[in-house]
Amino acid sequence: MNINEAIAKNLTALRKQQNVSIGKLARITGLSKAAISQIEQGSANPTINTIFKIATALHVPYAALLETHESTAKAIFKDDVPLAASPDGSLKSYSYYSSNPERNIKIMVLELAPHCAHRIESARDAERYIIVKSGSMAVEIGEFSYFLMEGDAISFSASEDCILKNEEDAPASCFCVNHYSFGSATSLSNS
8 A cells, every 4th residue: 555545544433433534634634635545545645734734634643644554464265265065076175264373273164065074184293173163063072972063063183084074964064174284284184
């Protein structure tokens, strides 16, 4: 964001927060309505004196008009998420976030077709979290089996394989999160 865009955005926000019209701001500052409109549109290059007049009129520090507020948020849309599917299409895995040297977490959404089972291979130095998003499924870890319904969750060491089973007539899905102590990766295969 360039400085004129920052001034435009900040001026518009401050003016609206204080419920000050462009006309009123023009009267207080001695600037024309057109000049203020151009500043708010980002098409004018205001002088330091002009910025100072506006800041004084709005009772804010000069810097309040110059600050850039860039978002660090990054949206990921499902259509853009890498998809891995089993050969028969009974498992779909959407990998939203993969582990890397800066991030020691992997977040996926797994979709299981009715009456299927899939093995999630072990991951060294990782803790695994599964939250059922829709439907129900059994989670088998070693000799233990846990039946989870929508909204239920389980966490366990990912040091051994686990098996997800959808024994229902409807699809099921879950969030699967691996938290790594070291940047290991996990893989999916049919069971």
